[in-house]
Amino acid sequence: MAAVETHVPAILEIADDCLILGHRLSEWCGHAPILEEEMALANMGLDLLGQARALYAHAGEIEDKGRTEDDLAFLRREREYRNCLLVERRNGDFAHTMLRQFYFAAFMQPFWRDVAAGSTDATLAGIAAKAEKEMAYHLRHSGEWVIRMGDGTEESARRMADAVIELHRYTGELFMASPARQQAIASGLLPDPESLRAEWDETIAAVFNEAKLEMPEIRVMQKGGRDGNHGEDMGHLLAELQFMQRAYPGQTW
Amino acid sequence: MTAGSEAPGTTGTDFELARALDVASGVPDPEVPCVTVADLGILRSVTRNEDGRIVVRLTPTYSGCPAVIAIEMAVQTALLNAGIDSTIERVISPAWTTDWISAEGREKLRAYGIAPPVGSSGGRRAFFSEDVIACPRCGSTHTTKVSEFGSTACKAHYRCDDCAEPFDYFKCI
Numbered sequence: 001m002a003a004v005e006t007h008v009p010a011i012l013e014i015a016d017d018c019l020i021l022g023h024r025l026s027e028w029c030g031h032a033p034i035l036e037e038e039m040a041l042a043n044m045g046l047d048l049l050g051q052a053r054a055l056y057a058h059a060g061e062i063e064d065k066g067r068t069e070d071d072l073a074f075l076r077r078e079r080e081y082r083n084c085l086l087v088e089r090r091n092g093d094f095a096h097t098m099l100r101q102f103y104f105a106a107f108m109q110p111f112w113r114d115v116a117a118g119s120t121d122a123t124l125a126g127i128a129a130k131a132e133k134e135m136a137y138h139l140r141h142s143g144e145w146v147i148r149m150g151d152g153t154e155e156s157a158r159r160m161a162d163a164v165i166e167l168h169r170y171t172g173e174l175f176m177a178s179p180a181r182q183q184a185i186a187s188g189l190l191p192d193p194e195s196l197r198a199e200w201d202e203t204i205a206a207v208f209n210e211a212k213l214e215m216p217e218i219r220v221m222q223k224g225g226r227d228g229n230h231g232e233d234m235g236h237l238l239a240e241l242q243f244m245q246r247a248y249p250g251q252t253w
Numbered sequence: 254m255t256a257g258s259e260a261p262g263t264t265g266t267d268f269e270l271a272r273a274l275d276v277a278s279g280v281p282d283p284e285v286p287c288v289t290v291a292d293l294g295i296l297r298s299v300t301r302n303e304d305g306r307i308v309v310r311l312t313p314t315y316s317g318c319p320a321v322i323a324i325e326m327a328v329q330t331a332l333l334n335a336g337i338d339s340t341i342e343r344v345i346s347p348a349w350t351t352d353w354i355s356a357e358g359r360e361k362l363r364a365y366g367i368a369p370p371v372g373s374s375g376g377r378r379a380f381f382s383e384d385v386i387a388c389p390r391c392g393s394t395h396t397t398k399v400s401e402f403g404s405t406a407c408k409a410h411y412r413c414d415d416c417a418e419p420f421d422y423f424k425c426i
Contacts, residue, residue: 036400036410043402050317054345109377116348126346130316133348133426136377141401144380207380 006183008063009082010190011124012072013181013226015055016083019073020234021104022048023241024091033094040141044101047134054127074245078238079228082178086170088225088234095159098145099167105139106203107174107196114191121189143207150211157212164213172221174200181226269337273307274299276335283323284405287365290324294353297344307332307339312349315406315426351425362423363389368411370425386422388413398422 025045032038056069086104091097112135115128149156175193177185184190208215224230244251277299278291290296290311297310309328313321325341332339351370354362359369368389385394393415403410408421 036402039400039404039410040402043406046317046319046406047315048317050313050315054316122346126348127316129346129348130313133350134316137401137424137426140378140380147380210380 004063006180006187007121007189008059009178009180010184011055011059011062013082013084013178015052015059015072016081017087017104017108018048018052018055020081020083020237021087021100022046022052023237024087024089025097025101027091027240028097037094041097044138044141047131047138051127051131051134058123058127070245074242078230078234081225081230081234081238082228083225083230084170084173085222085225085231086167086173088230088237089167089170090233092163092166093159094145095149095156095163096166098142098149099160099163101138102142102146102207103167103171103174103204105135105142106200107193109135109139110196110199111191111193114196118191119189120187124189139203143203146207146213147211150208150213160211161213164208164216168216169218169220169222172218173223173225176223176226178226267301270299270301270307272335273309273332273337273339276331276337277309277328280324280328280331282320283327284320285362285365285367285407287367288354288358288361290328292355292358292361294355294358295324295349296328302340307337308342309339310342310344312344314349318406320405351423354423366390366420367408368420368422370423372425384425386411388416388418389420390418391416 022045025041025048028038028041028045030038032041052073053069056072060067060069060072086100089096089100109132112128112132116125116132119125119128146160149160151157152160175197177193181190181193185192205215207213277296278289280290280296282288282290282293282295285293293314295311295314297312298308300308300310302308309332311325311328321343325343329339329341354370362369366389368386371384371386383398386396386398387394388396388411391413393413395414397412397414398409399412399419400410403421403424407424407426409424410419411422412419
């Protein structure tokens with residue numbers, strides 16, 4: 001059925017975004033600059049892992065081949081992950097992590113809002129309604145840090161400006177629709193990411209303005225994640241993410 | 254909260270269903286034990302399905318809330334201890350909101366030392382905007398947010414500038 005062929009990979013793209021970014025945030029555990037941010041990063045990571053679980057479980061059900069959320073999260077090969085490159089970028093310093101979160105949340109909050117309001121898939125709309133509220137929180141928290149650091153000390157401003165130079169070129173992929181995604185858009189499952197671009201641009205511009213950050217001019221946006229072509233960082237990430245299931249297959253808590 | 258219709262083949266009140274609702278409603282939240290799952294609005298319904306089985310519908314607070322499974326097991330165990338076999342269904346739509354916390358639940362939170370959610374849930378909020386949160390101990394509104402994220406996903410961390418007590422605030426979502 002067409003629904004399975006396009007529906008499942010389209011949902012997996014989003015699930016992979018959530019899983020990989022959630023895992024990146026979990027890497028901060030025990031390393032955050034202050035206790036409050038330790039809790040914030042872990043909490044945001046937990047939200048994303050929760051969203052990923054719900055999406056994997058839903059995709060597995062539609063697919064109906066017996067793949068569970070754990071199979072999908074832990075037992076695929078690197079090329080089978082379809083997350084965008086932005087979320088797999090290494091944490092870098094706190095500025096990099098917060099800017100990456102801000103770019104992602106500024107896209108996902110309106111994305112989930114539109115899925116909740118208009119998706120033809122009722123389960124997905126239910127997941128979205130919850131996720132939108134969580135991403136609104138992430139957007140606020142990360143946006144405040146971008147402003148605080150961008151308009152902060154000489155060093156914090158330099159670090160945030162460096163993060164912009166490094167990460168901005170990975171934001172274009174948020175708006176690209178893979179063939180599976182295009183089908184999902186056509187069948188009313190998901191909103192067209194292009195329809196969210198103006199709102200995203202506005203969110204970024206407003207925060208950069210307050211943060212006294214310059215908007216970089218990027219001629220060519222990086223892409224590849226949606227085709228399974230990941231950066232060097234992805235293999236290292238998966239090595240840690242998948243270690244337990246690879247070393248002890250089928251292990252459960 | 255709705256109790257279901259009468260069991261097939263019986264007449265009059267379904268006492269077991271009424272008791273199931275009563276037992277399920279009384280189960281405390283594992284992370285905030287001063288309130289029950291009914292107070293929080295997590296317990297959506299207790300009904301009887303066409304096979305005559307008691308079905309309890311619960312809704313998670315946050316996507317990644319680690320207490321979800323603990324809550325489901327606690328409700329099922331409480332019912333088993335009352336001699337009632339049940340099926341637990343996880344309902345994600347409509348999404349849980351703090352608007353569903355009952356007035357009694359809010360008062361219990363306050364008495365326990367957790368400031369209840371202020372206002373009603375909404376979408377995006379302005380950067381650096383602050384709600385006025387009253388200290389659950391002395392009632393002062395002279396309070397400062399210490400951290401947007403607190404001891405659990407559903408709470409933020411505050412400090413009272415009058416009585417100097419730190420306290421949790423149940424975030425409004």
